[in-house]
Amino acid sequence: MKNKIVAIVGATGAVGQEFIGCIEQRGIPVKGLKLLASGRSAGKTAPFRGQTLTVEELKDDSFDGVDIALFSAGSGISRRYAPIAVKAGAVVVDNSSAFRMDDGVPLVVPEINGHRIADHKGIIANPNCSAITALVPLWPIHQKNPIRRLIISTYQAASGAGAAAMQELLDGTRAFLDGKPFEPKIMPHPYAFNVFSHNTAIDPDTGYNDEETKVMKETRKIFEDETIAISATCIRVPVLRAHSESITFTCDKPISEDEVRALLKSAPGVKIVDDRAGNYFPMPRDASGQGDILVGRIRKDLSDPSGHSISMFVAGDQLLKGAALNAVQIAELL
């Protein structure tokens, strides 16, 4: 990204704002930053390194002169504008699910398969946030002792559904506390003091929702291992911006919790938070605002007497490592 002109598509969204923050906080010397959004948001401003940048309306000619375009404005916008950006000479890092499973599109978590960036034909896809959160700590284990079975139950934050969903959680909660009626508009169910199955469509054949299907398919693509058997249950919890996950995995060979701890101790992007005596483990409140995936509750999975299985609990910032930070890390490797 050094000395490059970078465009952010969806600059006023929850992830878009974090794109700006990541570039600033990481001190990346971009040559220029162009903020793009819908006509509705055009004219809004955002601070960047002491300057005030103005958001421009996303148009067909927006990418003239742009070297790198970071997209986070939904699959529809990505499908329409990413090819235009590529044609204009930009490399696209796309946070939507539009191109993730396309054969010619690398799906990259830098700690895992950063070398795949070299294969790109203009577009590099940023994986699903729940997938990234699980896979960063699972990769060092998988390399040493291949994971054969993976069961994930998520505790997902509002941020994955955007800034409006975060606000709806806050507004709905205040209404609940005040005993006032509240009609959710973004989420399909009341979110205050509630938990619900992820608000994506269910595949009528498998019974899995889109979010779960993404986690299962993307894991196999990122790990380049079509043989891993995976089941995900994706659930929304009333949390603002960090996802947590209860993970149980079975390895090819027996594995101990000490081995897992040793592998994760030096793993990039991972922070072990596993204080049994102090009852201190990964929490979304702690994960919020930091780039590492917190990993704890590392222990033998007692449902598998063979000793091949481990259970653990992880938490990671959905807007950072789950989205903006991972995309910026990809762009830095370009």
Place this chain on the structure above:
Amino acid sequence: MKNKIVAIVGATGAVGQEFIGCIEQRGIPVKGLKLLASGRSAGKTAPFRGQTLTVEELKDDSFDGVDIALFSAGSGISRRYAPIAVKAGAVVVDNSSAFRMDDGVPLVVPEINGHRIADHKGIIANPNCSAITALVPLWPIHQKNPIRRLIISTYQAASGAGAAAMQELLDGTRAFLDGKPFEPKIMPHPYAFNVFSHNTAIDPDTGYNDEETKVMKETRKIFEDETIAISATCIRVPVLRAHSESITFTCDKPISEDEVRALLKSAPGVKIVDDRAGNYFPMPRDASGQGDILVGRIRKDLSDPSGHSISMFVAGDQLLKGAALNAVQIAELL
């Protein structure tokens, strides 16, 4: 309970209040209702069938003339006063964990092993709330096709830690929304918009916390099957009074989601909520205030290609079927 003198120990607590509500709502013609609590709560009143009952201080002679004593005041109180109540001629239904694993004490979920009540020697134990919530829907399946492996991740409400914890969740959330500092006193971590590992001590050998150990041990005792391999991950979510659980189980023989649905359709205490087209599944907001365990997201566990495994998501009122209702159902069978 018909024509019996019933005492409630811990009458001012969250479960104690539900004991009173269950007896009233189920129209059980008790001969008398005696409300007992600590000296601190003595003198408080509670409405019951249009009357106003006054809470008495729990003392050694409180059980004279009492036929049935429903305990929910913590393990310490149960250990001290349950034997006194039994000596005075009462049958104790105890909601604490004090006697659950004792050999001579039946651990009963009426839909599963109501016949075990006959074995009691004065004390019948009410199981852990997370165990009840999982086991009511698993039992009909286990009878038909024995469950060999069980993996549970919970989404537990504040109510399991009592009325003060529920109030702390509300107060902490309001403080968060108002941008004010808030120091939790009941829970070890901030609860507003957060998720944390269950606040019970961790066994240093296994790495499992007490809540998880209860779920694992009690399941085997209630199902009378020491061979089931179980792993539980117990997590608190900011929900007031209903627990949800993501459950994956493996049966002895292959099993289909249609078989599970057929078995659960007529199962007592179970309500199937599994609308894939409408994206409507079990939620704690819906489970709150009702006696049934809601079951949905019933689908093949894709991490087990053998076809022996199913995943599902359940929700049940922690204060009702998870505690007071189950105990009152036991007492009705006496």
